Amino acid sequence: MTEPLLHGYFRSTASYRVRIALNLKGIRYADAIHHLRKGEQKAAAFRAINPQGLLPVLEVDGAVLTQSLAICEYLDETHPSPPLLPDEPVKRAHVRAFAQAIACDIHPVQNLKVLARLRAMGLDEEQVTGWARDVIADGLDACAALIGDATNPYCFGDAPTLADICLVPQLVNARRFGVDLRWPRLLAIEAACLELDAFRRARPENQIDTE
């Protein structure tokens, strides 16, 4: 594998997921920065790479990969160690379901694009922030229930998985919108993850484009 190129943005939580996965796998990569708030992901040059106009994109060995979870699964299939999913099918399904509870049911409903749509429909800032806060809080309630009261350090067991890769970035957004962080178990998992160099190096504040 030649050094992959990650098209991302420091504050993009989906890019943050892929940064963690690359770091966990020990894969060195180069950054291509696209400033989301300036709309650089909508430029024709970037749409020629990803017609969705969304981050992240991973260019690797001539292939263009989009969608953060699909990229993480690709990395897991091509670099099996350390694994991002358990071995057993039911456990894999539980990890993927937790990841999708964030990546399908929380993040796309509170991302910049949707909030811009709400503003365009005449909602004020308080309503827009309230929307994001409610979506995140409802979603994290479900996430907390999905993992239950087990005391293992990470979402599912003794090593981080795709579930933790989705949780930690989502908690950044929870704080940004002022969500009441009423999930001690999720916060304990976050703390355990952020002890790991792979998560720490991936944090928004540690990126070259951090503002």
Next chain:
Amino acid sequence: MTEPLLHGYFRSTASYRVRIALNLKGIRYADAIHHLRKGEQKAAAFRAINPQGLLPVLEVDGAVLTQSLAICEYLDETHPSPPLLPDEPVKRAHVRAFAQAIACDIHPVQNLKVLARLRAMGLDEEQVTGWARDVIADGLDACAALIGDATNPYCFGDAPTLADICLVPQLVNARRFGVDLRWPRLLAIEAACLELDAFRRARPENQIDTE
């Protein structure tokens, strides 16, 4: 495997995906119906099964599986033939990315829950329908670009994959909201899929709870 129980609803597009996957794999299953418009998925008894309060749920061999894409991947791992994903990692990533472009970026932003939230914030029916229409049209534009002009019968090749499993139900929603169906290639793929018994039996109008 004992006969699985699918918690679903005829008009739930995420349930429709799992019905197709079960049929493609030749797995007989029983139905547990939860009427989404009556809010039956929010009942305490159902939340005890799935804390997210969302459909579908597949109960199989004592396990409770949630999130349609995670369930489809589980079925693919436990019943490899016929496969729902190609063999090669880059191709698998492309199929998953297409599926997620629908399951993450279209469907959750236009589902009943989000539209109810919009109404609760004071938007009128025309605005709510317009929202759903715009989200679906933008998303299907991207989907059409992702598969390009190839002439194979299905989204990715000569057999249906997870991509087709997501596309066909999403087109039902596109029609429901009056989206202008400007993607001849997507419609040709839909027609090819609906030639298959596995897709046809999974259609909303062929369910026991159809209204």
